[in-house]
Amino acid sequence: MKIAVVGTGYVGLVTGTCFAETGNQVCCVDIDENKVARLNQGKIPIYEPGLDVLFDRNVAEGRLKFTTNLAEGIAGAQVIFLALPTPPGEDGSADLKYILQVANDLGPILDQYVVVIDKSTVPVGTAEKVRAAIAQNAKVDFDVVSNPEFLREGVAVEDFMKPDRVVVGTTSDKAKKVMEKLYAPLVRQGNPVIFMDERSAEMTKYAANSFLAMKITFMNEIANLCEKVGANVDDIRRGIGTDSRIGKRFLFAGIGYGGSCFPKDVQALAKTSRDYDYDFRILKSVMEVNEDQKKKLLPRVKEYFGGELRGKTIAVWGLAFKPYTDDIREAPALENIKALLAEGANVTAYDPEGMENVKRQLPEITYCHTPYAALDDADALMIFTEWPQFRTPDFEKMTRLLKNKVIFDGRNLYELEVMREQGYTYYSIGREAVNDIVSQAEPTL
Structure with missing residues (x-):
């Protein structure tokens, strides 16, 4: 099949690349000229394990292309995915301006029957709005389908290629047949393609x-x-x-x-x-x-240091909201780092993938090339992301680097008995504190 994907974020790029991997001809469209230029140079703008292998192969074999021109991107396409951002407003509503703008643009340039697929996460009733926007200027028949994604960042490629289920919202028999053909290679083991109406799919x-x-x-x-x-x-x-x-x-x-x-x-x-x-x-x-849980550790840090963090250096392990991704959106680490800075603390940080993204928001903290470098002469360690390399560290090396043998662990990485054996003061979530002795050091003035 010939497929167009509008939007090259996490969802769009994974969707386009994986459908190309199943033998389809895919063209991804994005208005960001710099991003499209980088993609055409073979540079992937996100970190997602396994995506680079599929990306390189399908670009090399000519099944995956990129353009900023919408008309060029959808030419001859049988399906068009809308994988566009729906940022939340202050009241929690999903902003549909990007989706509806593309829908308006699609109407006059469609020249054959096509299935337009809402891949973005959108509120109930969006398919109807997209259909109305396209219909204003469309001269050909088309269908709008809701096909929400269920991809976990860090394992998105595996989730796409081996889905637990595929949810499709459509009341059109013609569109249903297209969707069955599209997903057939991905559900050969019998995992279901679940058909329902558009509103139910959006709510799902x-x-x-x-x-x-x-x-x-x-x-x-x-x-x-x-x-x-x-x-x-x-x-x-x-x-x-x-x-x-x-x-x-x-x-x-x-x-x-x-x-x-x-x-x-x-x-x-x-x-x-x-x-x-x-x-x-x-x-x-x-x-x-x-919201309260994100701030759970900070009072313990302040208590340990006698209520005063000014001049203290806090090492941070983990910036991304979860391991195996560079996504820092709504990451608890960022809120805590900002709070530490507001208290007058210094922060040294390490994350395998998320540091470049955080630098744009928090240039004032120190970014380190290894987790141990972040510990050098730090007063304490806080852990916010459960990256595998943090699970079995060299505690003797950590002891040599840290001023105080104290860890505030927001992801419960270590067994309590191990912390006792290592002689660390250790605070985690939902478990007893180990060696819970508040420092008697004089507060820094």
Whole structure:
């Protein structure tokens, strides 16, 4: 098939590259001339494991191309994916201006039947708005389909090539046949393509992400209670995660969720509920708890240093909102670093992929080429992202570098007994503190 993908962000670039990998001719369109130029030079603007291999192969074999010209990009296409940003407004609403602008532009340049696919996460009723925008100037038949993505950053290529399920919202039999043909190579093992109406498909994406955000938040609430009653959240996670009705995933306590999807989608679903005069009380609690959870460690850091952080150097491991990505959107690390700076602390940081993105927002902190370099002469270590290389560090080397043997761990990377053996003061989430001795050092004036 000939496919056009409008938008080359995380979703658009993965979608275009993976469909090219299944033998389709794909042209990706983006208005950013610099980005398109870099893509045509073989430079991928995002970090996503495995994407580079597929990208290089399909560009070399001529199945994957890039342009800034919309008419050129969609010429001859049987399907057109809209993978455009839908940034949240202050009230949580999803901004549809980019999608609707492209829809308006598509109308007069369509010259044959095409299926236009909303791949972006969009609120209920968007397919109807896109259809109306195209129809204003369209002279040919077309269908608009809702086909939400369920890609996890860090494993997006695997998720796309081996989907748990594919959700397709359409009431058109003609469009249904196109979508069945499009996804057939990806569901050969029998994973379902689930057809429903457009509004249900749009709601499915928000419902899925909001449920997962709620699951994370519930475990963080359990963790906070564990600290008060003297229980261990890791044991509880294992105890409930083996229940098949609950499952093992998304049960890890920490300092809250971030990224491009969960915060935005929970806010958007809450906004939809308000628009329809429904009080979605659980979602309000999820958002409130998550914001509080992001700040969970800072009071402990201040207490350890006698309430004064001015002049202290805090080492930070992890800037991206999760491992295996360079995405820093809504990352808990950023909020904490800003708070540390406001308290007068200095920050040294390391992240395998996220530092270049953070530099544009926080040029005043020190970025280091290794995790150990960030520790050199630092007063404490804070951990915000569970990158694998942080899990089994050289504690003896860390001890030589740090001024104080203290770690504030927002991702529960280390076993409590290991921390006891190493002689560290160790604070984590939902577990007892190890060697909880508040420093008696005089506050820095």
